[in-house]
Amino acid sequence: MSATDEKFYRPRITKRVDFAPDLWMIRVNPGGEFKFAPGQYATLGVEGPQKRSERPYSIVSSSYESEMEFFFELVHDGDLTPQLYKLQPGDELLMRKVAKGRFTLDTKSSRTNHLLVCTVTGIAPFVSYVRTLYQDWKEGKFAGEHKLLLLTGASRSWEFGYHDEMLEYARQVPWLKLVPTVSRPWEDEKWKGETGRVEDILRKYADMWQATRENCVAYLCGHPEMIEHCKEILKRCGYPKEALKEEIYWVPAKKVAA
Ligand SMILES: Cc1cc2nc3c(=O)[nH]c(=O)nc-3n(C[C@H](O)[C@H](O)[C@H](O)COP(=O)(O)OP(=O)(O)OC[C@H]3O[C@@H](n4cnc5c(N)ncnc54)[C@H](O)[C@@H]3O)c2cc1C
Numbered sequence: 001m002s003a004t005d006e007k008f009y010r011p012r013i014t015k016r017v018d019f020a021p022d023l024w025m026i027r028v029n030p031g032g033e034f035k036f037a038p039g040q041y042a043t044l045g046v047e048g049p050q051k052r053s054e055r056p057y058s059i060v061s062s063s064y065e066s067e068m069e070f071f072f073e074l075v076h077d078g079d080l081t082p083q084l085y086k087l088q089p090g091d092e093l094l095m096r097k098v099a100k101g102r103f104t105l106d107t108k109s110s111r112t113n114h115l116l117v118c119t120v121t122g123i124a125p126f127v128s129y130v131r132t133l134y135q136d137w138k139e140g141k142f143a144g145e146h147k148l149l150l151l152t153g154a155s156r157s158w159e160f161g162y163h164d165e166m167l168e169y170a171r172q173v174p175w176l177k178l179v180p181t182v183s184r185p186w187e188d189e190k191w192k193g194e195t196g197r198v199e200d201i202l203r204k205y206a207d208m209w210q211a212t213r214e215n216c217v218a219y220l221c222g223h224p225e226m227i228e229h230c231k232e233i234l235k236r237c238g239y240p241k242e243a244l245k246e247e248i249y250w251v252p253a254k255k256v257a258a
Contacts, residue, residue: 008094019161022074027067036099038128045094046083053080058124062131103247113216116150122222144175152180153198156188199229213238221247
């Protein structure tokens with residue numbers, strides 16, 4: 001067994017759905033046991049002609065599913081995503097055998113409101129939370145004592161990869177509320193929902209949903225600036241450190257250069 005085989009599975013793509021030109025999902029058969037908690041990420045890679053490229057990706061699927069799902073955004077000048085973008089059903093990629101991350105749902109503290117805030121692909125870990133809780137709900141293992149308040153932001157509505165699925169869950173269960181918001185409504189004239197960035201509507205919905213610094217944990221996922229802005233807003237509301245969780249997907253270029 002080579003060093004690569006010891007550390008990596010070679011999952012095969014079983015399905016691909018392109019949501020928008022630069023946004024797509026894949027489902028893979030991991031090809032071996034892969035334990036994870038909702039909210040964790042897998043390290044995916046591709047063996048290129050010169051080198052192997054790897055990056056972390058939040059897992060969209062729940063741990064009840066036999067296949068794993070990922071939601072990608074193409075970064076045109078990026079290293080890995082242009083290579084992932086070429087892959088089609090039947091193709092293989094690399095996946096480290098161990099899941100990582102602490103961006104999991106906090107059901108141990110006494111805080112029972114969970115304010116989930118994301119931009120575009122940042123919905124991935126939240127889909128995993130919801131799919132898992134939905135399964136638990138149906139099996140009577142979850143009684144709805146935790147409330148999930150999901151605020152999703154994108155420039156235009158076709159970037160909401162999981163909108164219909166989340167809307168359907170929100171219709172069916174009393175413990176999920178969903179508000180998508182579009183920040184470039186002038187490019188999306190048919191959009192009738194909220195407009196503005198998630199940070200612009202965060203206070204309004206947190207107040208409406210009675211999510212407070214005492215009863216809520218906030219989870220911020222995706223765009224680094226969104227996370228920075230939301231964190232400042234929530235800190236000003238008095239949220240303590242232990243009630244703020246973040247998953248920053250990339251470091252803004254200016255900070256890399258500094
Ligand atoms: C814990 C974790 C989970 C993640 N989960 C996901 C996920 O579910 N889906 C997903 O698509 N990505 C996710 N990411 C980001 C992912 O790991 C890669 O950084 C991203 O796919 C870009 O990889 P790349 O090699 O193509 O670009 P790189 O070569 O790594 O980056 C090129 C440049 O683009 C910037 N950049 C990277 N990503 C973006 C972006 N989305 N928008 C704008 N600029 C960007 C980088 O800062 C860099 O300056 C996650 C990151 C972390 C840390």
